[in-house]
Amino acid sequence: MRLSHGFVRGETLSCIYHGWGYAQAGNCLRIPAHPALTPPDTIRVATQPVEDGGGIIWISVGEPAAGPPRFEGLAPLRSMMVEADIAALEAVAGTKADGDLLDYTGNAPTIRLLLAPQGQARTLVHVLVAEGSSQAERIAASRAAEALRRAAEDIAHGGIAR
Amino acid sequence: MTRNAMIDEWYPVGIAGQLDAHGRKTALMGEPIEVGRGEDGNAKVTGANGRALPACIRYGHVWSSLGDPQKPLFAIPEADQPGRRLVDVGVVRVRCSPLRAVENFLDIAHFPFVHTDILGAEPHTEVQNYKVEIREDEDEVWATQVKFYQPQAAKSAEGGITTEYMYRVPAPTCSILYKTCPPRPGEWDVITLFVQPLAEDLCDVWPWMALFDDETPMTDLIHFQQTIFVQDRSILENQIPGLLPLDPGMEIPTRADLTSVAYRRWLKRHGYTYGAQLVAQ
Ligand SMILES: [Fe+2]
Numbered sequence: 127m128r129l130s131h132g133f134v135r136g137e138t139l140s141c142i143y144h145g146w147g148y149a150q151a152g153n154c155l156r157i158p159a160h161p162a163l164t165p166p167d168t169i170r171v172a173t174q175p176v177e178d179g180g181g182i183i184w185i186s187v188g189e190p191a192a193g194p195p196r197f198e199g200l201a202p203l204r205s206m207m208v209e210a211d212i213a214a215l216e217a218v219a220g221t222k223a224d225g226d227l228l229d230y231t232g233n234a235p236t237i238r239l240l241l242a243p244q245g246q247a248r249t250l251v252h253v254l255v256a257e258g259s260s261q262a263e264r265i266a267a268s269r270a271a272e273a274l275r276r277a278a279e280d281i282a283h284g285g286i287a288r
Numbered sequence: 289m290t291r292n293a294m295i296d297e298w299y300p301v302g303i304a305g306q307l308d309a310h311g312r313k314t315a316l317m318g319e320p321i322e323v324g325r326g327e328d329g330n331a332k333v334t335g336a337n338g339r340a341l342p343a344c345i346r347y348g349h350v351w352s353s354l355g356d357p358q359k360p361l362f363a364i365p366e367a368d369q370p371g372r373r374l375v376d377v378g379v380v381r382v383r384c385s386p387l388r389a390v391e392n393f394l395d396i397a398h399f400p401f402v403h404t405d406i407l408g409a410e411p412h413t414e415v416q417n418y419k420v421e422i423r424e425d426e427d428e429v430w431a432t433q434v435k436f437y438q439p440q441a442a443k444s445a446e447g448g449i450t451t452e453y454m455y456r457v458p459a460p461t462c463s464i465l466y467k468t469c470p471p472r473p474g475e476w477d478v479i480t481l482f483v484q485p486l487a488e489d490l491c492d493v494w495p496w497m498a499l500f501d502d503e504t505p506m507t508d509l510i511h512f513q514q515t516i517f518v519q520d521r522s523i524l525e526n527q528i529p530g531l532l533p534l535d536p537g538m539e540i541p542t543r544a545d546l547t548s549v550a551y552r553r554w555l556k557r558h559g560y561t562y563g564a565q566l567v568a569q
Contacts, residue, residue, distance in 0.1 A: 160414065
């Protein structure tokens with residue numbers, strides 16, 4: 127179970143399954159099934175450097191050489207899981223991704239997608255829109271992202287059926 | 289390649305009350321099967337190429353096997369006890385290993401976090417010591433004297449009570465839970481988890497109950513169990529690794545996990561490895 131499904135209380139991150147709580151350094155603080163037990167120091171999870179930049183939470187694998195990228199003029203809109211790989215998203219968007227960035231202009235204002243592959247056939251997508259977009263524009267952008275997701279998943283499922 | 293020992297086991301493949309002559313298409317361990325009612329009125333299960341598979345009806349469900357079951361289906365004596373209401377809960381499709389589904393059913397430590405305010409609630413998170421054994425005569429895993437504080441243990445429970453549980457694993461993808469019965473002290477409510485392995489990472493879960501409860505409407509009983517299983521599904525579909533590890537790896541079991549430890553050991557001993565992984569990760 128990933129800790130990202132869990133919950134934060136105070137400075138403790140807890141797992142959603144059995145509530146084991148971890149400190150910022152990754153060591154286990156609490157095993158709720160055994161409240162009297164002090165967890166041994168060997169129970170710990172890997173930690174990564176984390177930074178909050180432009181409304182996006184970034185982590186780095188290893189020590190980063192520089193701060194996280196900045197996307198001037200853009201603001202985060204939403205995140206969504208797509209059951210398809212990046213190639214399927216590119217095919218639907220009609221453009222190639224530049225590294226982990228995909229700019230998509232459908233019938234709505236342009237959106238920028240930050241792509242984080244999750245294994246073979248799944249992509250976590252963070253959607254950005256122009257800063258200062260109106261509510262109507264943000265809704266349109268969100269729907270455009272949804273449509274892109276559905277179309278990419280259709281391609282992915284078609285691929286499986288063959 | 290050794291023959292998969294799980295081939296010769298019985299598995300649930302549908303609800304007996306829903307059998308019809310048309311048949312229902314489903315799958316068993318990767319093989320497409322069809323479950324219907326034959327001309328003699330009995331359950332009829334056919335595998336790929338139309339071969340006839342073993343079939344029986346018990347505990348509200350149709351049971352079948354791809355192989356040659358060496359034993360009749362396990363006994364649940366309480367199923368025939370007068371006065372119990374038998375509840376076909378229906379089916380929950382879960383994208384997980386069938387063995388993971390059973391293991392999760394055996395776990396009580398997750399109640400306060402996954403079934404919050406129903407089967408458990410903070411700060412009542414402690415799992416007290418209980419007894420676990422592999423009963424050699426019956427060849428079953430048993431956990432007894434399991435106690436847990438529950439805000440709403442059953443549809444018939446009013447307010448929080450400390451519930452006592454017993455767990456039984458009589459077959460690799462089936463478990464039976466015996467649970468304190470609020471309206472009838474001295475008896476146990478029976479809640480089962482019958483798991484149909486569709487593939488190593490996909491299953492249909494058929495919960496079934498035999499309860500002493502004449503009050504609660506059937507719809508509410510079914511809804512209560514479905515609520516619980518849908519909460520479990522969100523956990524089961526996110527387990528890593530997807531297959532159940534039978535060898536010690538990254539996981540750190542505690543005393544609360546002794547039922548799971550015994551279940552895994554029992555699976556490994558029998559070579560029940562469909563939905564399991566043997567290499568530690
Ligand atoms: Fe559960």
